Amino acid sequence: MSAHHNMSIDAWDEIRTAYHVARLGTVSGAAEVLGVHHATVIRHIDSLEKRLGTKLFQRHARGYTATEAGQDLMQVAQATDDQFTQLASRLKGRGDSVTGELVVTSIESLSPLLSPVLAEFQMANPGVTVRFVTGDRVFRLEYGEAHVAIRAGTAPNEPDNVVQRYSTIQIALYASRKYLGGRALPIPEEELPQEKFMGYENMDSRAPFYRWMEDNVPRQNIVMRGSDGRSVKHAIRAGIGLGFMASWEASQYEDLVQVVEPKPEWAAPLWLVTHVDLHRTAKVQAILAHLKSAADSWTLA
Amino acid sequence: MSAHHNMSIDAWDEIRTAYHVARLGTVSGAAEVLGVHHATVIRHIDSLEKRLGTKLFQRHARGYTATEAGQDLMQVAQATDDQFTQLASRLKGRGDSVTGELVVTSIESLSPLLSPVLAEFQMANPGVTVRFVTGDRVFRLEYGEAHVAIRAGTAPNEPDNVVQRYSTIQIALYASRKYLGGRALPIPEEELPQEKFMGYENMDSRAPFYRWMEDNVPRQNIVMRGSDGRSVKHAIRAGIGLGFMASWEASQYEDLVQVVEPKPEWAAPLWLVTHVDLHRTAKVQAILAHLKSAADSWTLA
DNA sequence: ATTGTGATGTGCACTCATGAACAGAATTGC
DNA sequence: GCAATTCTGTTCATGAGTGCACATCACAAT
Numbered sequence: 075m076s077a078h079h080n081m082s083i084d085a086w087d088e089i090r091t092a093y094h095v096a097r098l099g100t101v102s103g104a105a106e107v108l109g110v111h112h113a114t115v116i117r118h119i120d121s122l123e124k125r126l127g128t129k130l131f132q133r134h135a136r137g138y139t140a141t142e143a144g145q146d147l148m149q150v151a152q153a154t155d156d157q158f159t160q161l162a163s164r165l166k167g168r169g170d171s172v173t174g175e176l177v178v179t180s181i182e183s184l185s186p187l188l189s190p191v192l193a194e195f196q197m198a199n200p201g202v203t204v205r206f207v208t209g210d211r212v213f214r215l216e217y218g219e220a221h222v223a224i225r226a227g228t229a230p231n232e233p234d235n236v237v238q239r240y241s242t243i244q245i246a247l248y249a250s251r252k253y254l255g256g257r258a259l260p261i262p263e264e265e266l267p268q269e270k271f272m273g274y275e276n277m278d279s280r281a282p283f284y285r286w287m288e289d290n291v292p293r294q295n296i297v298m299r300g301s302d303g304r305s306v307k308h309a310i311r312a313g314i315g316l317g318f319m320a321s322w323e324a325s326q327y328e329d330l331v332q333v334v335e336p337k338p339e340w341a342a343p344l345w346l347v348t349h350v351d352l353h354r355t356a357k358v359q360a361i362l363a364h365l366k367s368a369a370d371s372w373t374l375a
Numbered sequence: 376m377s378a379h380h381n382m383s384i385d386a387w388d389e390i391r392t393a394y395h396v397a398r399l400g401t402v403s404g405a406a407e408v409l410g411v412h413h414a415t416v417i418r419h420i421d422s423l424e425k426r427l428g429t430k431l432f433q434r435h436a437r438g439y440t441a442t443e444a445g446q447d448l449m450q451v452a453q454a455t456d457d458q459f460t461q462l463a464s465r466l467k468g469r470g471d472s473v474t475g476e477l478v479v480t481s482i483e484s485l486s487p488l489l490s491p492v493l494a495e496f497q498m499a500n501p502g503v504t505v506r507f508v509t510g511d512r513v514f515r516l517e518y519g520e521a522h523v524a525i526r527a528g529t530a531p532n533e534p535d536n537v538v539q540r541y542s543t544i545q546i547a548l549y550a551s552r553k554y555l556g557g558r559a560l561p562i563p564e565e566e567l568p569q570e571k572f573m574g575y576e577n578m579d580s581r582a583p584f585y586r587w588m589e590d591n592v593p594r595q596n597i598v599m600r601g602s603d604g605r606s607v608k609h610a611i612r613a614g615i616g617l618g619f620m621a622s623w624e625a626s627q628y629e630d631l632v633q634v635v636e637p638k639p640e641w642a643a644p645l646w647l648v649t650h651v652d653l654h655r656t657a658k659v660q661a662i663l664a665h666l667k668s669a670a671d672s673w674t675l676a
Numbered sequence: 677a678t679t680g681t682g683a684t685g686t687g688c689a690c691t692c693a694t695g696a697a698c699a700g701a702a703t704t705g706c
Numbered sequence: 707g708c709a710a711t712t713c714t715g716t717t718c719a720t721g722a723g724t725g726c727a728c729a730t731c732a733c734a735a736t
Contacts, residue, residue, distance in 0.1 A: 083459040084409070086387035102713060108385070111695045116715070126463065128470040129652045134517035134535070135702045135713055141519065141653070142475050143466050150462045154455050158384040161451045162427065165444050169429040174443050216435035218442060234435070351430045352442070403683065412725045417685070436683055436732040 085125065091118035092130055093151030096144050100137035172357040173201035179213040180206075180224035183303035184243075184344075187322060188224065191368040195361055202357065215349040221358050224365075225345045227281055236353045238362070240344040241369040244321040245283050246336035250329050252313035260334040267291055270315030275301035283318045283340040322372065386426065392419040393431055394452030397445050401438035473658040474502035480514040481507075481525035484604035485544075485645075488623060489525065492669040496662055503658065516650040522659050525666075526646045528582055537654045539663070541645040542670040545622040546584050547637035551630050553614035561635045568592055571616030576602035584619045584641040623673065 083089060094104040095115060105112035119138070123130050130144035140148055168174060180188055185208050196204045213219040216234055230237050247266075261269070273287060273296040287296070298314055300306040303323075310317040316333055318340070324330045346365060352358050384390060395405040396416060406413035420439070424431050431445035441449055469475060481489055486509050497505045514520040517535055531538050548567075562570070574588060574597040588597070599615055601607040604624075611618040617634055619641070625631045647666060653659050 082456060083463050084391075086391045086455075086459070089459065090385075090387045100713070101715095112714080113696090113716080114694055117693080126466045126470070128466045129656065132517060132519045132650055132652050133714070135700095136518075137713070139519040143469055146465060146469075147462060150458050154387075154458065155383060157451050157455065158387070158390065161448060162384050164447060165427045165429045168444055168447075169427070216433060217437075218433045218440040349433055351433050355430065401683070402685095413684080414686080414726085415724055418723075434684070436730090438683065 083125075085122065088118040088122040088125075089147065089151050090155075091115055092122050092144070093148055093155065095119060095131065095138050096140040096148035097152075099139065103137075170356050171201070172199045172360045174203065174357070175205060176202050176222075176357055176361055177205045177207060177220040178222050178224070178361065179220040180208055181226055182208040183320070184208075184224060184226070187320075187372075191365060194368070195364045198364070199360065215347065215352075218349075221352055222346060222348045222361055222365075225347055226342045229343070229345055230347055232347075234350045235347050236350050237345050237347040240346045240365070241372065243342040243344060244336060245318050245340040245342055246321050246324070247316050247333050248310055248319045248324045248330045249316045249333050250311050250313045251331060252329065253310075253315060254331065254333070259331065263334060266316070266334065267295065269295065271296045272306055272309045272315050272317030273299045274306065275299045281342060283342075286337070286340065287318070384426075386423065389419045389423040389426075390448065390452050391456075392416055393423055393445070394449055394456065396420060396432065396439050397441040397449035398453075400440065404438075471657050472502070473500045473661045475504070475658070476506060477503050477523075477658055477662055478506045478508060478521040479523050479525070479662065480521040481509055482527055483509040484621070485509075485525060485527070488621075488673075492666060495669070496665045499665070500661065516648065516653075519650075522653055523647060523649045523662055523666075526648055527643045530644070530646055531648055533648075535651045536648050537651050538646050538648040541647045541666070542673065544643040544645060545637060546619050546641040546643055547622050547625070548617050548634050549611055549620045549625045549631045550617045550634050551612050551614045552632060553630065554611075554616060555632065555634070560632065564635060567617070567635065568596065570596065572597045573607055573610045573616050573618030574600040575607065576600045582643060584643075587638070587641065588619070 091104065091108060091114075094107050095101060098104050098107065101112050101115045101119075105115045108115065119131060126143070128143045129141055130147060131138035131140055178188070178192060185206070189206065192204050192206050196202060207213060207220060212225075213223060215221075215223055216232075224240065225237075226243060229239075249269075253270075267290055271287065271291050273291075274284065295315075298309055300309060303319075306317055307319060307323065310319065311327060311329055319330070321332075321336070324332070346362060348358050348362070392405065392409060392415075395408050396402060399405050399408065402413050402416045402420075406416045409416065420432060427444070429444045430442055431448060432439040432441055479489070479493060486507075490507065493505050493507050497503060508514060508521060513526075514524060516522075516524055517533075525541065526538075527544065530540075550570075554571075568591055572588065572592050575585065599610055601610060604620075607618055608620060608624065611620065612628060612630055620631070622633075622637070625633070647663060649659055649663070
């Protein structure tokens with residue numbers, strides 16, 4: 075039983091037709107405006123009247139004149155037409171201009187790098203409201219959780235996602251001067267496993283430097299683990315031992331020094347990933363362009 | 376050029392489809408509610424997005440989630456659906472119940488006869504507003520000028536008008552006692568042409584008693600003419616001579632007497648005429664029934 | 677792992693709404 | 707009064723939109 079016990083009109087096009095007939099007073103005029111044959115207009119009216127059980131028009135050779143019911147319908151349809159027209163211009167404009175919300179997501183560790191860039195973008199486009207969502211859980215673009223995501227690591231290959239190569243985060247091993255105590259640098263690679271290390275809580279991540287640490291550093295030498303980048307950073311600065319950090323972040327601190335020449339495989343590629351449905355919109359294109367131009371001024375490599 | 380330079384949406388059904396998709400979150404669910412195949416829903420969405428130039432939904436295997444644009448559309452469509460539903464119930468009710476305006480038209484001379492009947496009807500149906508329009512010009516039902524007309528004379532045969540036999544107005548020759556001066560009644564028919572007569576201004580009317588007067592009474596004996604029934608009535612009562620009057624009206628006055636037995640051909644048939652489009656509506660049926668029952672209590676013959 | 681379920685998406689046959697042509701009627705013009 | 711115009715209304719052929727079937731995919735549960 076698919077019958078609507080609560081009567082709701084399931085032929086909006088017919089109302090639209092009736093509206094123009096009531097407005098113009100003739101079937102032919104309405105047919106011309108609607109771009110259909112006048113026979114179609116007559117059929118729409120007949121169908122609608124049959125459905126409503128009420129005569130909407132009185133037919134005569136000079137045209138159709140709306141009954142009270144028809145005039146009532148005309149007023150409602152008039153309002154509807156106005157609202158739809160406004161909606162259309164809103165939506166049209168929304169497609170070509172950068173307004174409304176713009177949701178960007180990334181892993182939390184990129185936050186200090188991206189925040190200023192996004193702030194810049196917002197100031198350049200006052201009409202847009204930027205929401206920067208970070209978190210270790212992957213925000214799913216296909217559910218509309220974000221317009222663009224900055225992902226790190228291996229290239230995502232989820233379907234319906236258009237992914238672009240973005241930039242490269244140079245990762246290196248750092249330690250504080252306090253820990254090193256004036257030792258000669260770089261530390262020879264064969265001696266590294268004997269150092270103390272600051273590790274990560276969830277090493278299940280497939281980041282290459284994680285795997286390097288798992289493979290080359292004895293478990294007992296990983297003396298502490300942190301679950302987020304900030305705690306790792308503070309532990310290293312406190313002198314607990316060696317640890318992986320992004321070069322751009324470590325270089326901001328005078329007390330941190332790079333202990334070995336970074337291996338190329340440690341580098342974490344960044345990916346700009348957007349949903350295919352939203353990729354072509356002006357808003358997404360604008361933020362992508364802005365992110366790329368910002369990356370050009372970075373000195374990450 | 377039939378191009379709409381002002382963008383207005385010319386596919387309301389597609390908006391309705393998109394509305395239900397946005398509301399339910401899945402194409403399949405919307406298809407079931409709408410009573411169409413889910414492929415149709417997909418095609419509607421695609422068409423609408425193409426038309427608006429904006430993505431309304433993000434597609435994924437679990438369903439469709441509305442973008443900002445889609446949510447905007449959903450709100451507008453929600454309001455539209457509510458308004459249409461209200462309209463439908465209003466119109467549905469209007470078809471089966473007697474409410475709103477009811478326009479009745481007749482020739483002016485029937486006004487005193489019909490007015491109390493219409494007043495009765497209004498009091499029996501408080502929801503209806505009765506407009507009683509009299510005038511010598513014929514109000515055209517097909518232009519929506521009236522719901523029901525009471526016509527006198529020969530049966531109207533206009534197309535699209537359903538006409539019913541109503542009642543018969545008995546017309547007879549009357550004169551005031553002052554004019555007669557106590558003569559014996561009835562006046563022999565062969566002496567009638569020698570009497571003085573009160574006539575009508577527009578004798579072009581095809582009423583049978585008009586023609587009788589034209590045919591049987593010498594022109595110079597029609598000593599006065601009036602353009603409306605009231606002036607004729609007053610002239611007769613003033614004693615100017617003989618004149619045709621409706622029996623129901625003349626019988627109200629003590630000073631008026633019937634001078635000859637009325638000829639059957641003088642009687643004026645009344646017709647109830649309605650437009651075919653409105654004839655079946657409850658409102659029209661109600662007033663017709665009321666008029667007929669009122670006629671049963673009349674003593675016109 | 678594997679099966680099951682409930683989604684979206686697409687090619688193909690078909691039906692139904694549409695469009696073209698014509699007829700009828702009323703009003704307008706000369 | 708007669709022709710011209712402008713409507714409505716109906717019939718019939720056609721094409722666009724629809725429904726069906728099947729493929730595909732994602733998630734959940736056993």
